[in-house]
Amino acid sequence: MSYEAIVIGSSAGGLKALKIIFDNLNQSFTTPIIIAQHTSSRSESYLATFLNQDSHLTIKEAESGEKILRSHVYIAPPNFHLLVEEDFTMNLTVDEKVNYSRPSIDILFETAALAYKNQLIGIILTGANNDGAFGIKQINSFGGLTIAQSPESAEVPIMPQAAINTGCIDKIITLEEIAELISSICN
């Protein structure tokens, strides 16, 4: 199976978790990654800058209408939902919060599943609510690969646990193992 894109949802503790994944990615890794990280609606967007520091990938905030490219990592801007279109572009909305969150992981995952079908990997990391669980079910129903950070290795285990509880998670592993797994299967 070849995977065309990876979506990641993270919340409380997500910054550190994402950093560990990016630090452990293989240098030849080029599969596009799209991230919904919960942040306060008042926060400025610093995540892209933070992660960009020493990555071989271009890490940036997603823009409306932007085409998804290889070797790029896209991050949902604070206070906007990020949606993937079936023509592999991205769009933003200011719709109601979903699971008290904007960006919502569910919205990213649901729309990415429709676009990439079984060529998508969905990953749920540390967090304190259950956003992303519904999205994981969608990815799973289209035949994509689903991964949850193992709750005991997560700073806050609630979100990966909620994803695991759907019964739709294929792999439950640590952050280092996630980096290793996606590095090897996306090559």
Next chain:
Amino acid sequence: MSLIEHKINIQNNELEFFLEIIFRVFGYDFRNYNKAHVKRRILHRINNLELQSISQLQHKVLYEEGYFDMILRDLSINVTEMFRDPGFYKSMREEVIPILRTYPYIKIWHAGCATGEEVYSFAILLQEEGLYERAQIYATDFNPVVLEVAKKAIYPVQKIKDYTLNYQESGGKNLFSEYYVARYDSVIFDQSLKKNIVFAEHNLVTDSVFAEVNLIICRNVLIYFNKELQNKVISLFTESLIKGGFLGLGSKENLMFTDVFNQYQVIDSKEKIYKKIVTSLK
């Protein structure tokens, strides 16, 4: 074609027909909205009504009362807040107001105003800058239900804390509490803010220009439209603005890649405020 691809193909065709028939029967045109958003809204509605397909929903919308209103609500953009993005209002105060002040009479158009929070925010700003009395404000939306809410100027009290913070950050000159009265779980805004506001139904997709204005504020509406429709609506705005008039968009919206970019000067690139520098072709 796999079974899943087949299913998605059917769904996409059903969606296209559904939007087409809604346009032909009800006159609301969602055909050039971004697809992922519209599809997600419709699929959630189907799920919620425990239906099996978009075709089933279509039947209900066409033949049963109340269903169209539900779809209209699902597809309209109603999330807004007072002084949303305080930096935008600060920039308006500093960069745009001084120029508006040079006109004896100003017309302002809030396009896609939803429930009106940003209209009243701007009305407050105009009052504080001493410009309200010479302003005519048009606040329009395609959805009559949200306009009714806007006309009342009554909002839930639990949002006031956030709005107060926004107001302060936007460069507000008074105490925010001077503008409203709280009662039970609601606040009602000062009725004097409404005096020069006309609320009216107007559909950016299907209606045309109705006035020549000095300032258009249309925030977080264009992000729902595809490129083609964005260009169409921005042309409408360009036609409506006087030479030297201003356009304020949402923080993730941009004139950069549109057909009319060379007709505008960037006033604030972060807050997305533009000034029209050419004369309208009539």
